[in-house]
Amino acid sequence: MAMTIKQLTDIILNQAEEKGFGTKPEDINVMEKIALIHSEISEAMEAYRYKNIDGKDGLAEELADAIIRILHLAGVYNINIEKEVLKKIEFNENREWDWDKMNEIHNTQ
Numbered sequence: 001m002a003m004t005i006k007q008l009t010d011i012i013l014n015q016a017e018e019k020g021f022g023t024k025p026e027d028i029n030v031m032e033k034i035a036l037i038h039s040e041i042s043e044a045m046e047a048y049r050y051k052n053i054d055g056k057d058g059l060a061e062e063l064a065d066a067i068i069r070i071l072h073l074a075g076v077y078n079i080n081i082e083k084e085v086l087k088k089i090e091f092n093e094n095r096e097w098d099w100d101k102m103n104e105i106h107n108t109q
């Protein structure tokens with residue numbers, strides 16, 4: 001079942017409308033939505049710590065929760081997240097990372 005990110009976002013927005021989670025900027029509290037994205041990422045970390053990769057509340061499920069919340073927020077703001085992701089991938093293609101400096105920072109903490 002291949003789908004574009006836009007199609008996934010539309011499904012998520014339809015469900016948000018049905019469940020009363022909001023589909024327009026004035027319907028939602030953006031700070032709360034961002035905090036909820038954080039909480040799903042924290043749940044993903046906890047799942048990984050307990051080596052729960054694909055079980056109930058496992059890493060896979062929590063990453064899916066985070067993506068659903070991110071796509072909901074992007075959809076509410078009509079952000080073309082597919083375009084934004086591709087733009088960042090292209091930017092990162094030519095981006096240089098100073099690994100020596102990064103290792104230096106890690107080793108002094």
Ligand SMILES: [Mg+2]
Nearest residue numbers: 040043062065
């Ligand atoms: Mg969760």
